[in-house]
Amino acid sequence: MTAPLTDRIDSRERERGRGSTFVRLLKRPAGAISLAVLLLIVLVAVFAPLLAPYDPNFVDLTITRAPPSAEHPLGGDTTGRDVLSRLIFGTRITLWGAFVAVATSIVIGVPSGLAAGYFGGKTDRIGTWISDAVQSVPGMIILLIVGSNTGNNFDILMVTVGVFMAPGYFRLTRSTVLAVRNEAYVDAARVSGLSNARIMGRHVIRPVVAPIVIQSALTAGMAMGMQAGLQFLGIGGGTTPGWGAAMNEGFRVMRTDPLLLLWPSLALGISIAALAVLGSTLADVISVKTPMLTKRQRRRIAQKNAAALPADAVETVTGSVSHAAADSAVRLENLRVKYETTNGAVEVVHGITLDVAPGEVLGIVGESGSGKSQTVFSMLDLLPSSGYCTADAIWIGGEDVTRLPRSARAKLLGHRIGYVPQEPMTNLDPSFTIGHQLTEPLRAVHGLSRADAKARALAMLERVGIADPARVMRSYPHELSGGMAQRVLIAGAIAGKPSVLVADEPTTALDVTVQAEVLELLRELQQEYRMALVIVTHNFGVVADICDRVVVMRSGSIEEIGEVSRLFSAPESEYTRELIAASLDGAESRRELDRAGLRPAVGDAIDGGAIDGGAAGPASASAAQTDASTEAQTEEVRA
Numbered sequence: 001m002t003a004p005l006t007d008r009i010d011s012r013e014r015e016r017g018r019g020s021t022f023v024r025l026l027k028r029p030a031g032a033i034s035l036a037v038l039l040l041i042v043l044v045a046v047f048a049p050l051l052a053p054y055d056p057n058f059v060d061l062t063i064t065r066a067p068p069s070a071e072h073p074l075g076g077d078t079t080g081r082d083v084l085s086r087l088i089f090g091t092r093i094t095l096w097g098a099f100v101a102v103a104t105s106i107v108i109g110v111p112s113g114l115a116a117g118y119f120g121g122k123t124d125r126i127g128t129w130i131s132d133a134v135q136s137v138p139g140m141i142i143l144l145i146v147g148s149n150t151g152n153n154f155d156i157l158m159v160t161v162g163v164f165m166a167p168g169y170f171r172l173t174r175s176t177v178l179a180v181r182n183e184a185y186v187d188a189a190r191v192s193g194l195s196n197a198r199i200m201g202r203h204v205i206r207p208v209v210a211p212i213v214i215q216s217a218l219t220a221g222m223a224m225g226m227q228a229g230l231q232f233l234g235i236g237g238g239t240t241p242g243w244g245a246a247m248n249e250g251f252r253v254m255r256t257d258p259l260l261l262l263w264p265s266l267a268l269g270i271s272i273a274a275l276a277v278l279g280s281t282l283a284d285v286i287s288v289k290t291p292m293l294t295k296r297q298r299r300r301i302a303q304k305n306a307a308a309l310p311a312d313a314v315e316t317v318t319g320s321v322s323h324a325a326a327d328s329a330v331r332l333e334n335l336r337v338k339y340e341t342t343n344g345a346v347e348v349v350h351g352i353t354l355d356v357a358p359g360e361v362l363g364i365v366g367e368s369g370s371g372k373s374q375t376v377f378s379m380l381d382l383l384p385s386s387g388y389c390t391a392d393a394i395w396i397g398g399e400d401v402t403r404l405p406r407s408a409r410a411k412l413l414g415h416r417i418g419y420v421p422q423e424p425m426t427n428l429d430p431s432f433t434i435g436h437q438l439t440e441p442l443r444a445v446h447g448l449s450r451a452d453a454k455a456r457a458l459a460m461l462e463r464v465g466i467a468d469p470a471r472v473m474r475s476y477p478h479e480l481s482g483g484m485a486q487r488v489l490i491a492g493a494i495a496g497k498p499s500v501l502v503a504d505e506p507t508t509a510l511d512v513t514v515q516a517e518v519l520e521l522l523r524e525l526q527q528e529y530r531m532a533l534v535i536v537t538h539n540f541g542v543v544a545d546i547c548d549r550v551v552v553m554r555s556g557s558i559e560e561i562g563e564v565s566r567l568f569s570a571p572e573s574e575y576t577r578e579l580i581a582a583s584l585d586g587a588e589s590r591r592e593l594d595r596a597g598l599r600p601a602v603g604d605a606i607d608g609g610a611i612d613g614g615a616a617g618p619a620s621a622s623a624a625q626t627d628a629s630t631e632a633q634t635e636e637v638r639a
């Protein structure tokens with residue numbers, strides 16, 4: 001596994017060689033020129049008192065409407081003031097106005113868009129309604145009213161402009177958050193026990209930053225235009241030497257002294273154009289960030305991955321734990337899960353009751369859509385917003401969690417109950433290193449210091465079999481293979497030493513030999529930490545391999561529940577019998593097994609069999625090879 005990682009880290013270093021977003025922006029002529037122009041404008045604003053040859057309000061009647069000269073390079077205005085000095089000082093007020101408007105828009109639009117996108121439901125509806133309402137109000141009329149009631153206070157007017165521009169930020173943030181809020185890494189952050197505020201502030205806001213920077217460049221240009229328009233109408237600081245005020249004056253004498261209109265128009269036009277070009281170049285630069293490997297590099301990685309695969313899979317061993325329902329690690333009583341749809345509420349889990357003893361491994365099997373995931377999401381309190389569950393009780397670690405407020409229940413995640421998801425890659429946030437993602441919950445949820453969290457994370461990575469934990473801590477998710485990413489997630493899930501670990505199809509997305517290793521690891525950890533393990537799977541091979549008891553689900557109900565050996569040797573339900581049979585290669589071999597009385601030896605007979613086309617195990621060598629090569633290709637493409 002270390003060889004592919006080395007390749008990926010090399011590729012990261014190559015990526016670093018390409019430079020940061022800023023360097024890549026500078027490499028583009030449009031980016032470099034627009035940035036240089038804006039920098040010049042900012043410098044002019046900052047050093048205006050040093051650069052301006054005269055006081056911008058000093059009147060010298062001898063230069064009234066004077067043409068450009070050596071002393072007054074841009075001439076004099078209609079009241080005898082130096083045009084160049086007024087333009088230089090005008091840069092200050094123009095930039096300040098744009099800043100106030102953009103800052104106001106960001107302060108209003110971004111947090112509200114974040115909340116609307118993340119929480120959805122009522123928050124989203126109210127936020128969208130207010131945003132639509134603000135957009136439908138005629139802004140210029142409100143600005144005129146605000147101007148007349150505040151004595152044309154420039155700052156208040158620019159704040160008002162910012163309020164009218166906030167819906168742009170709201171919609172942008174909301175739509176970006178909507179796109180990421182259901183990402184598995186956001187769920188994973190929730191499962192690790194992080195608060196909503198922290199998830200929004202760290203994981204959800206990241207993808208929003210780049211669009212906001214681009215939007216700000218464009219909004220600043222628009223704010224400058226609006227400010228100039230207001231000053232042109234004589235609103236907002238008629239005495240301030242802003243560019244708009246200068247344009248207003250120039251417009252009045254346009255026929256006789258067109259230069260008085262030309263200079264401020266040029267200054268404004270160049271600034272707005274520079275901001276627009278900067279915004280669009282930034283958008284281009286950010287969107288081409290992901291580097292692509294060449295075909296040869298991809299082939300080399302695939303060959304190394306194939307060479308790294310061990311020849312044998314693990315043996316199957318199962319043990320059984322006797323338990324009493326009273327001291328269950330988890331107990332669901334009469335659990336129902338419903339979804340609100342356009343046709344009303346639809347029940348997808350119909351009043352099931354099950355329990356798991358401390359230290360027991362419970363498998364939940366069933367066809368796709370049978371309700372396995374809804375059952376474990378109810379345990380974790382992670383149903384999507386359109387779904388909800390009711391239950392007589394949900395006992396976790398001796399406590400009925402249905403009586404707890406939501407916030408207290410969220411605190412159980414990462415502490416009392418850990419979660420290993422199905423898709424390791426999508427459950428890691430691509431923006432942060434593995435080290436950050438492992439230490440963040442340890443610090444925020446478990447209160448460890450930075451050094452202790454790092455030491456614990458390193459120890460956990462080592463425990464889950466990662467050869468060079470320090471290096472993996474510095475890596476980003478795309479630099480890991482699927483198997484390593486799953487080990488990282490297992491390390492994260494057990495770092496808080498939970499008493500229950502829920503694994504939702506933890507091996508489905510992995511290569512067959514890695515599947516065996518990950519199962520082996522889960523079993524080892526479960527025994528070492530004496531955790532209860534609830535494992536959702538399609539795969540009867542996994543059940544035979546690791547589980548003590550198994551729950552067979554069908555269409556949202558429990559079809560059968562029992563000890564693994566009994567269930568395989570003498571299934572009570574015809575449906576269970578069919579499911580087990582379906583995981584064997586063919587009816588013929590099944591009948592032979594029945595005749596020979598070999599069905600109980602399921603660990604050997606059906607190891608790796610899958611109900612509905614899941615990955616086959618070592619017993620099915622040809623299928624395994626096909627899957628392994630498919631996985632290797634997938635890995636190659638992903639890399």
Ligand SMILES: Nc1ncnc2c1ncn2[C@@H]1O[C@H](COP(=O)(O)OP(=O)(O)OP(=O)(O)O)[C@@H](O)[C@H]1O
Binds near residue numbers: 371
């Ligand atoms: N957001 C949703 N809205 C409406 N129905 C849903 C939603 N999510 C799941 N369901 C329904 O709930 C039922 C059970 O789904 P669940 O995800 O638990 O199945 P599963 O057994 O885990 O299947 P798989 O193995 O394919 O994940 C399915 O019929 C599914 O259509």
